[in-house]
Structure formats: C-alpha cells, structure tokens
Amino acid sequence: MESTGVFKQFASALEKQCGDRIGQGLTVALSGGVDSVVLLHLCQQFSQLHSGIQLEAIYVNHGLSDNADMWQQFCTELCAQLNISFQAVGVSIEAKTRTSLEAQARDARYAALDRHAMASSTLVLGQHADDQVETFFIRLKRGSGLQGLGAMRASTQLNSGRYCVRPLIDLERKDIEAFAQTFGLSHIEDESNKSDEFDRNFLRNQVIPLLTSRFKGFIPSVLRSISLLQAQQSLIDEIAMSDLAVCRRDKNISVVDLAALSELRQSNVVRLWLGNKGVNMPSQKQLGQILNQTLNAKEDAQVNVQLQAGSIKCYNGLMYWVVNSEVTLAEILCTELTSDVELADGRILTLFVGKGVRRPLADEQVTIRFGQLNEKIKPIGKPGRNTVKHWLKEAKVPSWERPSIPMIYYNDALVAVVGFFVNADYKASSGVFWQVQDAE
Template sequence: MESTNVYNKFVTALEQQNHNRTQQRLCVALSGGVDSVVLLHLCHQYAKLNGTVKLEAIYVNHGLSDNALMWQQFCTQLCAQLAVPFRAVSVDIQAKSRTSLEAQARDARYLALDTHASKDATLVLGQHADDQIETLLIRLKRGSGLQGLGAMRAKTQLASGRYCIRPLLDIERKDIEAFAQTFSLTHIEDESNHSDVFDRNFLRNQVIPLLKSRFSGFVPSVLRSISILQAQQALIDEIAQSDLESCSDKKQLDIARLTGLSALRQSNAVRAWFAKQGISMPSQKQLAQILDQAINGREDAQVNILLRSGSVKRYNALLYWVPKNHIELADIENISLTAEMKLADGRTLLTISSEGVRAPLATESVTIRFGRINEKIKPFGKPGRNSVKHWLKEAKVPSWERTQIPMVYYNDTLVAVAGYFINSDYAEKSGINWQIQDAE
C-alpha cells in the first residue's frame, strides 16, 4: 500500500470513529515502536491540515524493561521535534495471581492514559490489522464466545466516559513499516517482541507469517469475518437491551417477565442487566445457576448466589443485585431541615413540603437513625401499632435493605420512615416528609 493510501485510509477511519469532529483534541498513546511513531506522524499531518485539531502524546513507562527510560527519552525528543505537547507517566505493576503480566500492564496503561490525557482529548491507539488477528486467535484459544471473537472494536469507551479510537485497525503491519521506511521515521525496538514465551509474540512471529504465506488475502478475509462477528454481536446487544427493558422493574429483574423469554434471551437479558450496572460478567456456570434458581426455585426460596463483587438475591418475584461493599450508616444527630442531605452510601435524603408530619417544635431536635427496625410505630392510614420490621415486610422491602432506610426522630420519638410511612400521631396535611434518592 502506498504511503498516500495509508494516510487516506487513516483519515477516513479517524473521522468515522470520531464522528467527523475536526474541532477537537487527540492524545496519541506513544510507545516509541513503529506503530505508534507512524500513528503520531499521521496525526501530526492531520492536525497541520486541520488547524482546529490539537495534538498531544503520552508515554507510559511500565518499568518492565531496562530500556524503558531510553525509550521515554526517545519519545520526548520525537515530540520536541514535532512540537507536540508530551507527557511521560510511570506506573507500578504489582504481580497478581491468575492475571498475566501482559494484561496487568495493559490495564495500567489504559488507566494512566485516561488519567493524564487532557479532559477533552480522545485517546488514539496504534493497534493495527495484525494486532487484530492476534487478538482473535488468542481469544479463540481461550474459548471465547461471539463477543470475544469480535476482537478489538474501532471505538471503545472507558469507564470514565472517555473514548479510545483505533484508526489503524484496517492497515497491515507491513504497510505501516513501509510508511516508516518511506519517510525515514526512526523508532525503537522492544526486545521482548522477539521472545516467543509470550503467546502474542508466538502468534506474531511464528503462526501468522505462516498463515499469510499459505493463504492469499488472509488478513482482509479475517478482518471481514471479524466485522461480521461484530455486527452480529451488535444485533444481539440490541435484542438484549430490548428484553432488559421489558423485564426491568426499576433496578431489579421481574422473574415472571424473564420466564416468558426463550432460554437464550434470558441469558442475554441477565448479561445486559449486569453490564448496565457495571458488574463483572458471571461465568457460564454462575449464569446457569442464577437462571435455574430464579426461574425453577420455589417462590419462597432464599436465593443468594455469591459472585466476586456481590450477590444476586431473589425477593418478592424480583432479582436484586446486592454489592459486597456494604457501608455501615451511622446515626446523624441534630440535623437541620435542609432540602437535601447526602448519606454516607451516596444516596440523598430529600426533605419535601407535603402531606406528612408537623414541623418539629423548638424543644425537639431532629435525628436520623438506622437499623432500629424493632421500634414500634402506628403508620398513618394503617390499622394498629407494630414494629417497623413488620410494616416494611408488608411493603415488600427486601430484608437486607431495611436497616439502610433513614428513620426520622423528633427527640426520641420515631416520626417517619423515609420513603414509606409517617407516625399517625404527628400527621399534618401541610407538613413535611422525607424521600430517598438513589446514588447516581
């Protein structure tokens, strides 16, 4: 591929992935290798021709090579020559069991790029067509499903909301190297790239060259298959989102509605439910357990399926996600009746003017207390006097949520259970009440 074609293909991909934005900031992830050096030059040329585009670059020093500081210096000098604002960031990688060093380095790199790039910048990454095929083969070896076999997306969004784009994904390594040679672009060589100890290097150095030599047009054919897989996954995601909406009851899943779906769509709806809440996906075994206990279990069965960051519980024909990081809520003494008050778990307690309880007297202090569910109260509009626990159970509040509900006291008298009921002895038509607003 000629150098002009490389640039044109890069520009087309860049503008498609970034929605034709020309008034923007691009941050290049610069390692000093041939891929990122060519990417920097392509972005530099693009910025020169589009005066509204700002450009910057970041080098992430993982400290895994004795040459890391030398590579950092190379990147510093390269950006100085091109007058591109540059930043070097060092990260400390702590070895973890059951996680490859490569994966840890990648995660640390993305976090560093996201943290240190300008707030309005789009991250531009240098992965190319050969990297895409390596990713496909690695995931095939792991037994990945359709989503995994779709390999890398041209555009992804980080947890922070920032976008990453990969405008070289349709360009082969040989064309990138030819571009560098044509324009005499110097770059560094990472010595670890020659070690076949790493799976990705083995594929890059031994397997993919053999496949290319054997099968004409191998790379374009594989890229076409990946594109088809991604399109099919996108369709499945659309169906899953539609099913999730039809099965959702606030943040919970309605088991009766879920049961009305086919087995495959049940699985996809539950996966979409996890994804929407930012929860790590359960394994196939765990997913099967969730569906079996939710759908086939007795109505009064106590379902509690433990996962890494929390558990799936069943209550009143609904599935709940309960995070593990439970926050103990302490009583709050002598509060003023402001419009809203933040609680320690991120929720907001709202004070509203409505049919509720009378305002406190000058001699009454207002206190918020938690967990006193054995306290007796006669709710307005309810027959008799009973414990808060009794009334919350009647209101079908899950047992694990009951101790997290703010209880409002005037001195030592319970006058309201926020969001649920008020003390009939304190009721007033033009009074005040309390509601709970979930954390964002």
C-alpha cells in the same frame, strides 16, 4: 501500501469512528512504539488539515520495564519536537489472583488515560490489524463465544462515557512499519515483545508469521471473519435490547417475563443487563446457575448466585444485582439541618423543604441511623403502629436493602424512614423531607 494510502485509510477510519465528537479533541495513547509513533504523526497531519481540532498525547508509565523512564523521556522529546501537548502519568500495578499481568496493565492504562485526558476528548489507540488477529486467536484459545471472537471493536466506550477509537485497526503492521521507514520516524523497541513466554508474543513471533507465509491474504481474511462475527453480535444485541426492554422493571428483571423467552434469549438478556451495569460477564456455568435458580426457585426461596463483584438475588418476582460492600453505615450526628450529607457508602442524603415532618425543636438532636428494623412507627395513612421491618416488607423492599435505608431520628424518636414513610405524629405540610441519591 503507499504512505498516502495509509493516511487516507487512517483519516477515513478516524472520521467514521469519531463522527461529530472529533471536534472535541483527540488524545493519543503514546507508548513510543512504532504503532503509536506513526499514530501520533497521522493525528498531527489530520489536525493540521482540520484546524480547530485540539491534539494531545499521554504516556502511561507502568514501571514494569527497567527502560520505562527512558521510553517516557523519548515520548517527552518527541512531542516537544512536534509541538504537541504531552503528559506522562505513572501508575502502579497491584497483583491480583486469576488476572494476568497484561490485563492488569491494560486496565490501569485505560483508567489513567481516561482520568488525565482532556474533558470530552476521544482516546485514539494504536491497535492495528495484526493486533486484531492476535486477539482473535487468544480468544479462540480461551473458548470464547461470538462476542469474544469478535475481538476489538473499532469504537468502544469506557464506563465513564468517554469514547475510544482505533483508526489503524484495518492496517497491517507491515504497512505501519513501512510508513515509519519512509518518513524516518524513530521509535523505541519493547524488549518484552521478543519473549515468547507471553501468549500474544508467541502468536506474533511464531504462529501468525507461519500462517501468513503459508496462506496468501491470511490477515485480511481473518479480519473479514471478525467483521462478520461483529455484525452477527450486533444483530443479537438488537434482539437482546428489545427483550430487555420487555423484561426490565426499573433497575431489575421480571422473572416471569424472562421465563417467557427461549433459553438463548434469556441468556442474552442477563448478559446485556449485567453488561450495562459494568459487571464482568459470568461464565457459562455461572449463567446456567443464574437462570436455573431464578427461573425454577420457589416463591420463598433464597436465590443468591455469587459473582466476582456482587451477586444475583431474587425477591417478589424480580431479579436484582447486588454489589458486594464492606462499608459500615454508622450513626451520623447532624449538628444542624444541612442540604446534603454524604453517607459512608458514597450516597448523598439531601434535605428538601415541603410536605414531610416538622422541623426539629431546639432541644431535639437530629441523627441518621441504620438497621433499626425493630423500631416501631405509625406511618401516615397506615393503621396503627408496627415495626419498620413490617412496613418495609409490606412495601416489598428486599431484605438486603433494608439495613442501608437511612432513618431520621429527633432525639430517640424515629420521625422518617427515608424514601418510604414518615411518622404520623411528626407530620407537617410545610416541613422537611429527605431523599437519597445513589453514589456515582
């Protein structure tokens, strides 16, 4: 492909993937390799043709190679020559069990790019067609399903809401390297790319060259298959979103409505629901356990399917996602009534003026306590006194949520269980009340 064809294909892909967001700036993920160097030059050419588009580059230094600092210096000098705003960001990789070094480095890289990029800018990544084919084969080796075999999407969104685009995703490596050679673009070579110890390198260096030499047009053919897989997954996602809308109850899932769906649609609803919460997809075995336990459990059964970051629980006909937490919610002394109090788990307790409880007297000390479920209280509109546990059970609050509910005390008198009820003996039409805002 000629250099003009490379730019036209890149520009068309970038405009399609970014849409109206393109005017909010572009942040190029720069590694110094040929892919990212060509990407940087293409983005600069594009920005010059579309004045007003702010361009920057970020190099993430993992420190995994002895040459990392040298690559950083190369990127620094390159951006200085091109007069492109540049920053280098250092990250440390903490070893994790059952997670590859490549995956850890990738996650740390995306997090650093997201954290340091311009506000609202779009991350522009240099993955190309050969990378896409490699990803397809890696997923195939793992036994991935339709979504996994769809490999990388041209446009994705991080949990923060920032968009990532891959405008080179349909360009082959040979065309990118030819572009760099035509314009004499210098770049660095990562020595680890030559090691077949890594699965991706083995595919890149041994397997895919053999296939491309044997089968004409092999990479474009695989790309067409990936495109078809992505289209099929998009259709499934549409159906799943429709089913989820029927099954959803606030943040939870109605077990009765889920049971009314076919088994395949049940699985898709649970995957979509968990995916929307940023949860790593459960294995097929785990998904089977979730559906079996939640749909076949007796009414009083304790459903608890543990996943990596939390667990699936059921209560009162609803399926809940409960995040693992080791935070201890200790008593908080409030020397004065303040509008916001940050709790140990990151939630914010906010004070409002209005119908609630009277303000504390001069000799009454205000404290926020947790887990005092055997404390007795007479809520407004309830007959008699009973334990907090009794009233929360009556309100159908799951047992695992009850210990984390803030309870407001004046001295040793419980005056309010935040978000649920106030002590009738302390009620006031022109008083104060509290609400809890979840941690972001």
